[in-house]
Amino acid sequence: MVKIVEKRQLTPITKLYRVYAPLIAKAARAGQFVIVRVREGGERIPLTITDYDRDSGLLTIVVQEVGATTRRLGELQQGEEILDMVGPLGEAPDIPSGGHIVGVGGGYGSAALLCLMRELKDRGENTTIIMGAREKDLLILSDELNEICDHVEICTDDGSAGFKGFVTERLQQMIDGGPPGPPDYVIAIGPMAMMRAVEKTTRAAGIANAASLDPLMIDGTGMCGGCRVTVGGETRFACVDGPFFDAHEVDFDEAVSRSKMYVKQEQKAAACQRSAAGAA
Amino acid sequence: MPVKRADKTPMPVREANLRAHDFEEVNEGYCFAHAMFEAERCLRCQDPVCIDGCPVRVPIADFMHAVAAGDMPKAAELLRTANPLAAICGRVCPQEAQCEANCHMTKRFGPVAIGHLERYVSDWEMEQPINDEVAKPWRDEKIAIVGSGPSGLVCAGELARMGYTVTVFEALHAPGGVLRYGIPEFRLPNSILDWEIQSLERLGVEFVNNVIIGKTLKLEQLFGEMGYKAIFIGTGAGLPKFMGIPGESLNGVYSANEFLTRINLMQAFDFPRSETPLSVGKRVAVIGSGNTAMDAVRSALRLGAEHAMVVYRRSENEMTARIEEYEHAIEEGVEFHWLTNPIEVLGEDGWVTGLKCLRMELGEPDESGRARPVPIEGSEFIFPVDNVVLSIGTRPNPLLHKATPELKTHSWGGLLVDERQVETTVHRVYAGGDAVTGAATVILAAGAGKRAAEAIHADLSVDREKSATN
Ligand SMILES: Cc1cc2nc3c(=O)[nH]c(=O)nc-3n(C[C@H](O)[C@H](O)[C@H](O)COP(=O)(O)OP(=O)(O)OC[C@H]3O[C@@H](n4cnc5c(N)ncnc54)[C@H](O)[C@@H]3O)c2cc1C
Ligand SMILES: Cc1cc2nc3c(=O)[nH]c(=O)nc-3n(C[C@H](O)[C@H](O)[C@H](O)COP(=O)(O)OP(=O)(O)OC[C@H]3O[C@@H](n4cnc5c(N)ncnc54)[C@H](O)[C@@H]3O)c2cc1C
Ligand code: SF4
Ligand code: SF4
Ligand code: FES
Numbered sequence: 207m208v209k210i211v212e213k214r215q216l217t218p219i220t221k222l223y224r225v226y227a228p229l230i231a232k233a234a235r236a237g238q239f240v241i242v243r244v245r246e247g248g249e250r251i252p253l254t255i256t257d258y259d260r261d262s263g264l265l266t267i268v269v270q271e272v273g274a275t276t277r278r279l280g281e282l283q284q285g286e287e288i289l290d291m292v293g294p295l296g297e298a299p300d301i302p303s304g305g306h307i308v309g310v311g312g313g314y315g316s317a318a319l320l321c322l323m324r325e326l327k328d329r330g331e332n333t334t335i336i337m338g339a340r341e342k343d344l345l346i347l348s349d350e351l352n353e354i355c356d357h358v359e360i361c362t363d364d365g366s367a368g369f370k371g372f373v374t375e376r377l378q379q380m381i382d383g384g385p386p387g388p389p390d391y392v393i394a395i396g397p398m399a400m401m402r403a404v405e406k407t408t409r410a411a412g413i414a415n416a417a418s419l420d421p422l423m424i425d426g427t428g429m430c431g432g433c434r435v436t437v438g439g440e441t442r443f444a445c446v447d448g449p450f451f452d453a454h455e456v457d458f459d460e461a462v463s464r465s466k467m468y469v470k471q472e473q474k475a476a477a478c479q480r481s482a483a484g485a486a
Numbered sequence: 487m488p489v490k491r492a493d494k495t496p497m498p499v500r501e502a503n504l505r506a507h508d509f510e511e512v513n514e515g516y517c518f519a520h521a522m523f524e525a526e527r528c529l530r531c532q533d534p535v536c537i538d539g540c541p542v543r544v545p546i547a548d549f550m551h552a553v554a555a556g557d558m559p560k561a562a563e564l565l566r567t568a569n570p571l572a573a574i575c576g577r578v579c580p581q582e583a584q585c586e587a588n589c590h591m592t593k594r595f596g597p598v599a600i601g602h603l604e605r606y607v608s609d610w611e612m613e614q615p616i617n618d619e620v621a622k623p624w625r626d627e628k629i630a631i632v633g634s635g636p637s638g639l640v641c642a643g644e645l646a647r648m649g650y651t652v653t654v655f656e657a658l659h660a661p662g663g664v665l666r667y668g669i670p671e672f673r674l675p676n677s678i679l680d681w682e683i684q685s686l687e688r689l690g691v692e693f694v695n696n697v698i699i700g701k702t703l704k705l706e707q708l709f710g711e712m713g714y715k716a717i718f719i720g721t722g723a724g725l726p727k728f729m730g731i732p733g734e735s736l737n738g739v740y741s742a743n744e745f746l747t748r749i750n751l752m753q754a755f756d757f758p759r760s761e762t763p764l765s766v767g768k769r770v771a772v773i774g775s776g777n778t779a780m781d782a783v784r785s786a787l788r789l790g791a792e793h794a795m796v797v798y799r800r801s802e803n804e805m806t807a808r809i810e811e812y813e814h815a816i817e818e819g820v821e822f823h824w825l826t827n828p829i830e831v832l833g834e835d836g837w838v839t840g841l842k843c844l845r846m847e848l849g850e851p852d853e854s855g856r857a858r859p860v861p862i863e864g865s866e867f868i869f870p871v872d873n874v875v876l877s878i879g880t881r882p883n884p885l886l887h888k889a890t891p892e893l894k895t896h897s898w899g900g901l902l903v904d905e906r907q908v909e910t911t912v913h914r915v916y917a918g919g920d921a922v923t924g925a926a927t928v929i930l931a932a933g934a935g936k937r938a939a940e941a942i943h944a945d946l947s948v949d950r951e952k953s954a955t956n
Binding site: 230248249250275290292293295424427429430431432434441446460463466468472475478 | 657658659667695696697698701702703704724725726728730734735737738740741743744747748751752753756757758759760761762763765836883884885
């Protein structure tokens, strides 16, 4: 059981939790994740470690509600407990030093970039984050990111804040020499469609690009093989070999297709959850 | 007097077409009369060779004597002392290749049903009132167990009995290892495993789930700041192998580990009440022929597959599953395609539609001594299927030794151990079970856990004396 010490609503569907998980906080490195289970009979779902504090034993996670389990998690309040949490899982990415490092985040991705960008900053790198959302109110943690990145570039689909358009368009501008200058290394975290579009952009420009893949997972220890992705023609397990891979080598078609494996069942689980809530 | 001229008393089972649709236990267990009759069949041989077939040397003849005399407490005591997981092993040991293979009765009338009787006596034991006082360790030394499969459970129990403070760390949210996530409830009900774990808790063993040693905690932290004096690694061989044939990443293709974990650990059979989904279509092909394959294919049947098929490149003679599971699978309607080698998974729109195979024939023996299957030219054909479950073996998981480079392994990943078969290349770190041997059996893992507990006790006793004389 992991106690929720603080809860913050970032957007109508995104919540930030600070939880007391001293062993995980102590071992965590930027880019790693945890797996949580919210109730008996519930699914195990992976969530990125947004931040950690070794001294206080607190771990920060940011959850975007997309289905049954993330919604159930979203209902938990400060002082309540998360049933199971295991981690830190996966490997911290190995990002080369020097040059201009650009993080591209969509959805929960901007939060997932937080401690990674800070670590790069602490290492003395020149960092930029490009964060995207449909509209201004869906942007998350931009203040925090502002503090730790040299440049924060905001993109909204409707132009309600920052650049009007997709993160990839903004990225392209930078590649073409627009401020704050062309990237030497790009890290993408967000929806599969976004990471794939970012990869297309960086490939054309010949820029190194890491993507944090988020396939379906169960154990997170290499035991089930459910998280397998094809990278450079080889089968890799995202939970132990990843989650970061060379985006130029990732078979995104396959990854997208595999992430939709249970769409029908997920709708059923969500409907079941709603009817249970209605009955209560 | 022993009843010599009778066949092995059959195990009562639930009717095949009923049980093939639920996850309740298939075997119903002997009644008292069955048990008495069967125990009387034992000749109580002067040379009880049955014992040589048992990896933990259960004193079978004495045990049979106690059962036949109706002295269940004594039978249970004899059994438990040799095999702390008797209720489980009675159910899942491959008796036909071990104790029962050696029995003097085997050739003429069929072996004494050693497994069935072990199950009977342990089930009796589980019904006895328990003293729920928790034992207090009386030694100062703390010992950490990594992994809660049979090797870890047995090692923990033996050490707790010797008075040590024992903590079991488990990566998953529930203890038991393969007994929990792999073997389905129709063979080994969770209630049995839970009972075993509760008895360990009463011995004072502490279980800590959701901790991965090598990730959450490192070995040096266990020794250092946490003060453990010895560590036992029983992390199993859970890493699934894939075949490397085209189409393995299509939707609807599972490793047996994933398929069974979704069902057993995550209770996908109760979807959507339990929230982990599983896709089981009308036609399911399971590739392989071991216990895992049988468990997967029979689970598929129970989840609604109309054609649940085993596809294996060798013949029935080379099958490695327990014979009882094979027979039960046939009764339940599982289809077997021997000498059939899958070469490609076919798909459409990202989903499995078929399994392309070659027919094989048996050739000369290979390095394993088994007849080598060779493809019959031009025999290529396609099974239309909705799911493919790969059950072609597993390897030890490299996670812990990747985090601990001093922990040396064989090239295939098994942990290296000393001549006593217990201590690893790291001082006071012991290992046993599938992590050392590669995928094997419950009783071998249990035996290894017991051996390690004895070695840990011996080694720590030496350490203790040394520090006393210093
Ligand atoms: C390494 C890793 C790190 C992650 N970090 C975070 C994080 O920090 N914050 C966060 O909110 N989410 C994160 N995710 C995604 C999160 O695990 C999923 O959103 C969650 O499993 C969905 O569960 P659900 O039951 O709520 O939704 P479901 O009912 O399972 O799914 C609803 C819909 O969401 C989509 N979906 C399902 N699973 C995933 C997935 N794994 N990735 C992307 N989309 C999915 C599908 O399109 C599906 O139709 C991460 C995933 C991985 C693998
Ligand atoms: C489906 C299936 C059916 C089987 N049927 C039979 C049968 O009928 N009869 C038989 O005799 N044998 C059978 N076997 C084989 C038998 O189950 C195994 O040989 C036995 O369970 C091995 O025990 P173990 O203690 O080595 O490890 P396991 O049972 O594999 O348990 C290892 C445990 O360690 C945990 N772990 C791993 N790494 C870490 C870490 N770093 N930190 C913390 N925890 C960790 C794992 O999560 C797991 O719970 C079957 C196996 C399978 C998969
Ligand atoms: S533990 Fe297994 S091998 Fe040993 S006697 Fe019992 S059933 Fe036979
Ligand atoms: S060999 Fe068979 S008959 Fe003889 S003691 Fe063992 S179980 Fe009994
Ligand atoms: S989640 Fe099971 S192997 Fe990665």
